[in-house]
Amino acid sequence: MEEKLHIDWLSVVLYILIVLFGAINIYSANSGVEEVLKLDFSKEYGKQVLFIGISAIIVFLILLTDYKFFNFSAYGIYIVVIGLLLILLATGSFNKGAQAWFKIGSFKLQPSEFAKYATALALSKYLGGFDIKFEGRRNILSTFGIILIPMLLTLLQNDTGSALVFGCFILVLFREGLSGWWLILGVYMVTVFVVTILLPSIQIIIALLLICGVFVYFNRVRKQLVFLALTVFLASTFYILSLDFVFAKIMKPHQQQRILVTLNQDVDEYYAKKSKGFSIFKFEKSKEKDKSESKRDYSYNVRQSKISIGAGRWVGNGFNNGTQTKAKLVPEQHTDFIFCTVGEEYGFLGSTLFLLIYLLLIGRVYYLAERQKNVFSRVFGYSTASILFFHFFVNIGMALGILPVIGIPLPFMSYGGSSLISFSMLLFTFLKLDANRINEISRLN
Numbered sequence: 461m462e463e464k465l466h467i468d469w470l471s472v473v474l475y476i477l478i479v480l481f482g483a484i485n486i487y488s489a490n491s492g493v494e495e496v497l498k499l500d501f502s503k504e505y506g507k508q509v510l511f512i513g514i515s516a517i518i519v520f521l522i523l524l525t526d527y528k529f530f531n532f533s534a535y536g537i538y539i540v541v542i543g544l545l546l547i548l549l550a551t552g553s554f555n556k557g558a559q560a561w562f563k564i565g566s567f568k569l570q571p572s573e574f575a576k577y578a579t580a581l582a583l584s585k586y587l588g589g590f591d592i593k594f595e596g597r598r599n600i601l602s603t604f605g606i607i608l609i610p611m612l613l614t615l616l617q618n619d620t621g622s623a624l625v626f627g628c629f630i631l632v633l634f635r636e637g638l639s640g641w642w643l644i645l646g647v648y649m650v651t652v653f654v655v656t657i658l659l660p661s662i663q664i665i666i667a668l669l670l671i672c673g674v675f676v677y678f679n680r681v682r683k684q685l686v687f688l689a690l691t692v693f694l695a696s697t698f699y700i701l702s703l704d705f706v707f708a709k710i711m712k713p714h715q716q717q718r719i720l721v722t723l724n725q726d727v728d729e730y731y732a733k734k735s736k737g738f739s740i741f742k743f744e745k746s747k748e749k750d751k752s753e754s755k756r757d758y759s760y761n762v763r764q765s766k767i768s769i770g771a772g773r774w775v776g777n778g779f780n781n782g783t784q785t786k787a788k789l790v791p792e793q794h795t796d797f798i799f800c801t802v803g804e805e806y807g808f809l810g811s812t813l814f815l816l817i818y819l820l821l822i823g824r825v826y827y828l829a830e831r832q833k834n835v836f837s838r839v840f841g842y843s844t845a846s847i848l849f850f851h852f853f854v855n856i857g858m859a860l861g862i863l864p865v866i867g868i869p870l871p872f873m874s875y876g877g878s879s880l881i882s883f884s885m886l887l888f889t890f891l892k893l894d895a896n897r898i899n900e901i902s903r904l905n
Contacts, residue, residue: 466895467523468828474821475872475887479515479880481814482873483508485801488780489794490875504794504875507567511877515884522888527896530889531836534585538606541578544571545613560619570878572622575610577882577889580843582606583629587636588836595637603633620715621866628850632842636835652696656703657723665697718864721759761797762861764790769803769811769859776807794875796867799859815856822849825887828894837893844890847871848883 487505500506548559548571561568583606586592592599611626634643655664672693679685707716768784777783782804784790790800803811822845829841848871855870857863869876871883 467891468824468894471821471824471828471887471891474817474824475884477817478821478872479512482798482870483512484779485798485805485873486794486875488782488805489785489798489801491780507877508875508880511880514877515881518881519884519888522885522892523895525892527892530581530840530893531585531588534581538578538582541571541575542609542613545575545610545617549613549616560614560617560622567877570622570876572610572614572617572619573876573878573882574885575614576625576847577886579607579610579626579629580840580847580886581889583632583843584836584839587839588834593637621868624854624866625847625850625868628846629843631846631849632839635842636839649699652699653703654723656700657707657719661700661704664700668693668696718866721762721864761791761865762858765797765800765859766861768793768800772804772807772811774807774809776803776805776810779805781805792867795869796855796865796874797859798870798874799856803859818852822852825890828890831897832894833897837890837897840893841890844886847886 483505486508490504499509501510544562548562551562560572561570583603586603586606607626607629611623614626615623630638630642630646634640652664672689675689676686679689707719764784768782768790771777771782771784782801784804785793785801790797793800799811802814806814825841825845825848829838829845832838832841851868851871854863854866854868855874858865869879872880
């Protein structure tokens with residue numbers, strides 16, 4: 461009980477503010493125009509209240525648990541969640557093309573949300589092990605294996621958004637000694653990906669060949685640099701051709717077009733250009749659009765999102781008074797696009813205040829993580845902050861139209877039991893670990 465007194469109360473208060481504000485916005489996004497303010501458990505906002513209650517119970521149990529339990533059970537929890545992901549591939553329920561849920565009555569359980577928590581525990585356990593350092597081929601491969609296994613299983617569920625979240629663990633690995641060259645490589649790969657979408661692949665390869673030729677000519681006496689340049693060119697060529705193939709043959713039409721919309725590409729013009737032979741692989745515009753989107757173009761969500769946010773102007777229309785929200789013009793507004801409700805009903809000033817509170821919570825977790833005395837707690841803290849930051853950055857970016865719509869929730873705000881419970885577990889497990897650090901200092905004094 462003494463440890464609870466040393467919980468970082470600033471983080472707790474920020475968490476409570478965001479969760480309650482989320483419930484208020486879910487109510488606005490889900491209630492009718494003339495509906496009287498009441499608690500209806502048959503609707504999403506009523507279910508969210510239940511999820512908040514369940515999260516509160518789980519948080520209370522975490523705070524009562526001995527901090528050593530999380531280190532001791534890390535691998536066990538990881539194995540159980542991996543098992544659930546495997547079972548899900550055979551028996552999971554489909555929703556919007558993704559086989560990512562176990563259906564339990566009127567509720568759904570999404571194991572990929574808990575996979576982030578389990579991966580954070582397993583990664584912390586491994587890097588915090590005796591004489592384990594993030595160096596050497598074996599340790600690096602093992603570390604990436606812990607991350608890639610749940611990532612690939614989530615990708616097999618056709619839940620691309622949740623799978624991409626596992627990439628945020630790269631931020632944790634940089635803190636633990638991953639070379640900065642990996643960051644440079646990541647930026648290069650993202651840049652090439654965008655350029656490959658915008659330009660014909662053959663033009664990019666020719667440009668890289670010219671650059672490589674000039675570099676080799678001026679460094680021809682330095683064999684190592686020549687070998688490096690040729691290796692980079694061949695690897696880049698393979699990567700470009702792979703991207704073209706994946707985009708043309710593997711990505712689904714809605715995934716292709718969400719990316720094109722984000723890059724401000726006219727969808728019809730893009731397919732017409734690609735179909736005329738400007739790409740190595742043949743691009744064909746699918747008729748899936750008319751079937752799945754009810755003849756709405758793929759920019760509809762983002763366009764309505766920006767209209768909704770802009771409608772709030774400086775101070776907003778007030779609680780439960782958003783015209784775009786009440787007209788149900790933004791699809792998935794209570795989940796992926798919950799920020800639209802904030803923008804429309806509370807305006808620029810309210811949205812800015814909300815963003816500052818959210819960033820304060822993430823910054824606080826990073827600060828607490830850095831002052832941990834053991835590797836397990838530090839890695840878990842950085843994992844928690846990085847997961848929250850990735851979700852925050854991408855979700856807000858989706859709503860503002862500066863990032864592709866990949867369908868991930870805004871932690872503590874979006875509707876959903878699995879996400880709220882898993883994010884609450886992440887945050888309060890770390891706060892429990894941090895409380896132990898404070899208790900140790902108290903005992904020494």
